[in-house]
């Protein structure tokens with residue numbers, strides 16, 4: 001078991017695989033010859049009863065990917081293979097992938113995922129998606145996420161940090177409760193080193209689980225405006241809208257509102273890169 005808020009995705013020490021039961025999956029191969037169980041859940045850490053980190057090891061070795069991309073994860077649920085996309089938080093090409101997932105009550109996949117434990121065989125697709133860093137971009141990188149939308153952003157931040165001369169970066173992460181601030185340790189270290197400005201913000205500061213929180217409050221979008229205004233955030237200075245690229249990931253409401261705030265401050269549309277985790281339901 002890995003602890004919450006620990007720097008991610010260094011491979012777990014080799015462990016003896018449990019007796020592999022394919023009980024959870026229908027057959028090694030589905031109709032048409034597509035492999036079904038081709039990966040194993042090797043680690044799980046619950047941050048709260050609704051948010052957890054899952055580490056999945058592909059059975060056939062590391063999968064090529066780019067920071068920010070997602071994979072489909074699949075489980076057999078009531079005799080059918082049910083798959084959902086999840087962003088990889090681990091560094092590209094690592095032996096284990098890491099997923100930060102919220103349990104959606106009444107959902108088809110996540111309640112079944114919550115019933116799994118280490119050793120569960122899973123189906124794993126290939127890396128997909130274009131929510132990735134624009135190449136050779138020296139603009140200030142502004143990352144804005146809600147909840148589990150931090151996963152691909154963490155991968156991007158780590159990839160950016162690996163560059164010889166990484167551009168300046170600001171990471172805004174909005175959650176309801178402090179315990180949902182995944183990867184806080186890693187981001188705090190990067191913040192303390194002076195490379196990123198990490199702004200975790202709590203939307204329900206008066207609730208008991210948030211007692212003692214003395215950081216930013218309100219939704220992620222609220223933290224944005226100050227970054228572009230004179231004299232700007234005390235830790236960041238004023239961001240230049242013409243020299244900023246923004247990456248937004250998570251709930252569709254935040255993406256709409258944050259996109260509007262960025263546009264109102266003059267960030268051009270081509271400098272706003274987004275990944276929506278689900279579609280807003282019509283009222």
Ligand SMILES: Cc1cc2nc3c(=O)[nH]c(=O)nc-3n(C[C@H](O)[C@H](O)[C@H](O)COP(=O)(O)OP(=O)(O)OC[C@H]3O[C@@H](n4cnc5c(N)ncnc54)[C@H](O)[C@@H]3O)c2cc1C
Nearest residue numbers: 084085086087100101102104107108109110148151277278
């Ligand atoms: C490219 C991509 C990457 C994704 N990466 C992640 C990730 O890294 N972590 C993660 O937790 N989720 C991620 N998702 C969402 C994920 O794929 C599932 O939609 C989610 O886990 C719900 O699946 P489910 O089968 O339990 O619910 P479903 O039965 O599919 O959906 C139930 C309802 O809940 C809505 N819904 C879906 N997700 C949420 C949510 N988080 N909060 C509230 N309502 C929701 C859906 O719109 C739907 O109406 C990603 C989605 C996309 C498109």
